[in-house]
Amino acid sequence: MSNYQSIGADDFFKLVKDPNTTPAVLKEVTSDSELAKSVVADNPQLLKYFDEGVRNNDSVVLQAIKEDGTAIEHASNRIKDSKTMGTIAVRQDGNAFKHLSENLRNDPEIAVFADIVPEDLMKQYIGNSLKEKIGNAPVHAWLEGEEAKRNKAKQASPEYLAARASLKTR
Structure with a gap:
């Protein structure tokens, strides 16, 4: 759990884009799954700024794709190949289809x-x-x-x- 639990999507975006943010702070916020759930609930496309571990977390990605199916673009390859997650994303927004694995695009x-x-x-x-x-x-x-x-x-x-x-x- 990071010291940044209470920041919202806008503040998170400012923090990761700020050139003065230290690498330690950047690592802390971009690897925090609980913070990610909160941030992507407000802005699903911010999933792309989190580290691979967070982008491989089913509950974080599910939170994002339930709001915006195209956010699956930023998920891990494992999730892009999950039939359950792919179906949820495409049902939310058909445009998410192009971001799925080749395997799912054949389904x-x-x-x-x-x-x-x-x-x-x-x-x-x-x-x-x-x-x-x-x-x-x-x-x-x-x-x-x-x-x-x-x-x-x-x-x-x-x-x-x-x-x-x-x-x-x-």
Whole structure:
């Protein structure tokens, strides 16, 4: 815990940008996860000024991406490859899709949430293996078709059918 727990996002930004801030103070504030949670709650893009350990902290990054999905750009590679975190970020802001790992940009279950991204940009952002699957088809239409197939398969699953049957007997 640092001596700077009570500073807000604006003061944090001033502190890290001030050329007179000593390296020791800079290290103290940029490695403090509790301070980071408070700062990114006010300004998620300030995540980029924290050290790698903080940018690899699930609760800090979650705080940031719940406010601004594109803040995942500043998260660690591990988090950029987390399906849970990637989904949260892209659902919050479809533009976060471009900042995810190649692995997640190949996942149609995540890509479908990037529906606000224009078609031409989506073709640039999707992963290579997903590009091969889609071919020349319109990206968003293909993704919606895949989503419909997944939903239909879920509805035919034994778990879903059992749950529906139990609801009917109540």
